Amino acid sequence: MSFLINLINGLITSYIWIxxxxxxxxxxAPHIKNPILDFLYGMVxxxxxxxxxxxxxxxxxxxxxxxxxxxxxxxxxxxxL
Numbered sequence: 001m002s003f004l005i006n007l008i009n010g011l012i013t014s015y016i017w018i019x020x021x022x023x024x025x026x027x028x029a030p031h032i033k034n035p036i037l038d039f040l041y042g043m044v045x046x047x048x049x050x051x052x053x054x055x056x057x058x059x060x061x062x063x064x065x066x067x068x069x070x071x072x073x074x075x076x077x078x079x080x081l
Contacts, residue, residue, distance in 0.1 A: 005081050012078045016071055019044055023067045 022044045025037060044067075051058060051066040058065045 008081060009078060012074050015043075016074055019067050019071055 018040055022037070022040050025032065047070055048064075048066045051069050052064070055066075055069065058069055
């Protein structure tokens with residue numbers, strides 16, 4: 001059971017880092033085309049799109065806080081483990 005919890009914890013940590021990387025690249029170089037970044041965007045954008053649809057107030061004055069909401073949700077999930 002401990003192995004499974006450690007595996008899930010590692011996956012959540014990796015996903016949080018992917019969210020941070022994608023968010024930074026969207027700020028620094030938003031129109032860059034790279035297959036690796038396209039793959040990472042494909043991993044991160046579906047949950048972010050759901051957050052933006054269900055919670056439209058996370059986008060304020062052109063600033064999108066949905067990555068922050070997703071990271072907080074993942075941190076809460078990790079705390080429950």
